[in-house]
Amino acid sequence: xxxxxxxxxxxxxxxxxxxxxxxxxxxxxxxxxxxxxxxxxxxxxxxxxxxxxxxxxxxxxxxxxxxxxxxxxxxxxxxxxxxxxxxxxxxxxxxxxxxxxxxxxxxxxxxxxxxxxxxxxxxxxxxxxxxxxxxxxxxxxxxxxxxxxxxxxxxxxxxxxxxxxxxxxxxxxxxxxxxxxxxxxxxxxxxxxxxxxxxxxxxxxxxxxxxxxxxxxxxxxxxxxxxxxxxxxxxxxxxxxxxxxxxxxxxxxxxxxxxxxxxxxxxxxxxxxxxxxxxxxxxxxxxxxxxxxxxxxxxxxxxxxxxxxxxxxxxxxxxxxxxxxxxxxxxxxxxxxxxxxxxxxxxxxxxxxxxxxxxxxxxxxxxxxxxxxxxxxxxxxxxx
Numbered sequence: 474x475x476x477x478x479x480x481x482x483x484x485x486x487x488x489x490x491x492x493x494x495x496x497x498x499x500x501x502x503x504x505x506x507x508x509x510x511x512x513x514x515x516x517x518x519x520x521x522x523x524x525x526x527x528x529x530x531x532x533x534x535x536x537x538x539x540x541x542x543x544x545x546x547x548x549x550x551x552x553x554x555x556x557x558x559x560x561x562x563x564x565x566x567x568x569x570x571x572x573x574x575x576x577x578x579x580x581x582x583x584x585x586x587x588x589x590x591x592x593x594x595x596x597x598x599x600x601x602x603x604x605x606x607x608x609x610x611x612x613x614x615x616x617x618x619x620x621x622x623x624x625x626x627x628x629x630x631x632x633x634x635x636x637x638x639x640x641x642x643x644x645x646x647x648x649x650x651x652x653x654x655x656x657x658x659x660x661x662x663x664x665x666x667x668x669x670x671x672x673x674x675x676x677x678x679x680x681x682x683x684x685x686x687x688x689x690x691x692x693x694x695x696x697x698x699x700x701x702x703x704x705x706x707x708x709x710x711x712x713x714x715x716x717x718x719x720x721x722x723x724x725x726x727x728x729x730x731x732x733x734x735x736x737x738x739x740x741x742x743x744x745x746x747x748x749x750x751x752x753x754x755x756x757x758x759x760x761x762x763x764x765x766x767x768x769x770x771x772x773x774x775x776x777x778x779x780x781x782x783x784x785x786x787x788x789x790x791x792x793x794x795x796x797x798x799x800x801x802x803x804x805x806x807x808x809x810x811x812x813x814x815x816x817x818x819x820x821x822x823x824x825x826x827x828x829x830x831x832x833x834x835x836x837x838x839x840x841x842x843x844x845x846x847x848x849x850x851x852x853x854x855x856x857x
Contacts, residue, residue, distance in 0.1 A: 482706045484683055486529040489520040491592045493584040498523040500544035501588065502581045504531050505607060505676040506663045509561060509575030516661030516678050520584070523548055531579060535560075543581055553582035553617035555607060578663075580605065580676065582617055590621050590636070591680055600624045602633055602652040603678040604645075607663060611671045613641065620645065622652050631656050643668050644675070652677050659835075683708050684834050687742060688727075689763055690753040690778075691718035697823035698751060700726040705831055707749070712742065714759050735762035744770035749830055751776040751810060761787055768802050774833050776810030776826060784808045812839055 493499025504517040512532050519529040519537070521544035527537060536558055543556055558577045594601045602622035606614045620640050622633030633653050635645050647666035655662060661678045686702045688695050691713035699709045703726040711727045713719040719732035733741040735758075744750075750767050752760050752775065760777065764787070767775045777784060784806070788798065798806075811825030812832070832839045 480530065481528055482704055483518075483529075484706055484708070486518050486520060487592065487595055487680075489528040490518075490584060490588065491596075493520055493522060494586065494589055494592060496522075497585065498548075499584045500547050500581055501584050502531055502540050502544060502579055503676070503678065504577060505555070505580045505605075505661075505678075506578040507575055511560075511575040511577050514661070515663065515676070532577070536577070536579075540579060540581070547581045548583055551583050553580060555580050555616070580607070580617075587617075587619055594621075594623055595680055595682060598682045600631060600656050600679070600681045602656045603676075603680055604637075604648060604652065605676045605678065607674040607676055609671075609673045611641070611673070614639070614673060622649070622656070624656060641671075644673055648675060648677065655679050656681065682747065685710065685748045686830065687712055687744075687748065687750045688753065689714070689738070689750065689759075690755065691715050691723070692753065692755055694819045694822060695753060696724050696726070697820050698753070698826055699724050701820075701823050701827045702830065703727070705827060707830070710742070712738065714754060714756070735759045736766065738763055738766045739769065744772050746771050746773060748772045749774045749776075749834070751778070751826060751830075753778040753810075755779075757783070757787070761790065764806070765791075765796070768798075768805065773805055774830065775806050776829070777806060777808035778810055780809060 490501060493501070500521045502519045502521060504513055504515050507515055513530060517531045519527050519531045519540065521527045521541055525541055525545070527541055531537070531540065547554055556579050558579065560575055560577065591601055591603055604620040604622070606616060606618040609615070618639065620635060620637035622635045624631035624633050631653055633649065633656065635649070637645065644666060647668065648664060651664050655677050656679045659679050659681050661676070663674060663676045665672060665674045683706050686707040687710045688698055689712050691711070695711055699711055703709050709727045711724045711730045713730070713732050714735055716732040719730050721727070721730045724730050731741065750772055752763055754760055754763070755778065764775065764777060791797065807829065810829065811822065812829045814821065814825045814828065816822070816824065828839070
């Protein structure tokens, strides 16, 4: 497994899952529970194919070789298994210098058609709660049995549509509120439910559609933004207002490159609350037009390149035409776009912009981690 395979975006991990389903030669390893600290949280995935290669990461690299070896056994047996790694001890091999101090449970399972509904929903842009049985004492469910909850609209409070025929109804009744909470927060966790003496432990995995970033412009500074955003799991569209510049070869990291006009962006593109926009045309008139168009969409982030004075001039021109911005509109406009990281090169600027996008997408107020109270990764409190 190369360093590049280890650090791929989650979108590429999902592509590897789809390929493994087609070839029927792969194992999916998923972190299903963590006690204490760990590099990755529940839901982190790694795909291992039968030649021993892997795509994705479940730790910082300290367990991957062991997991690759276990995957060979799982593939040979065609049976899922759970492996626990205790990294807390001082006198065992896993506790020596690996950088984590927690207990990690990893589910390894052969990839087969039982996982295909997840890939299909992901490719359709739907969010999914993947419910996987870890333990059950009723004799009707086994390790690896699945149910799915689908949501066609991204929301903090999704209304999941569950599909299963084999699970007792009471389990889904108990799990539904938790599954909707986790999917709405894009988090995953193991949950134990109990009724009438029956106990079932289920891993609730949120497989959510990636956010879309639309970058308006075709200058040389667009490519670094597209590249970095792609690496952190945005689907990236580059929209050029100069037809001759709308060449895929100029923006190799983008998922698509297209040509449009500032006044036609709502006709050419679709927008929802999972869409973000960065306007970097460096053309005052184009920026004015596209900004007004974007404010007619439901997107919550419009990053506008340029100094604050430039936007003030833009507001003055709008005002002279009778157009003013409401407080809620101004809250959606981020200009100058980006966080104050200090760098000034195109790559520093792209880092600044994508860092701001990432923080907003994850509902974070950017700050130094040393100043953050509590854990690095935000937890979701689940009522038991």
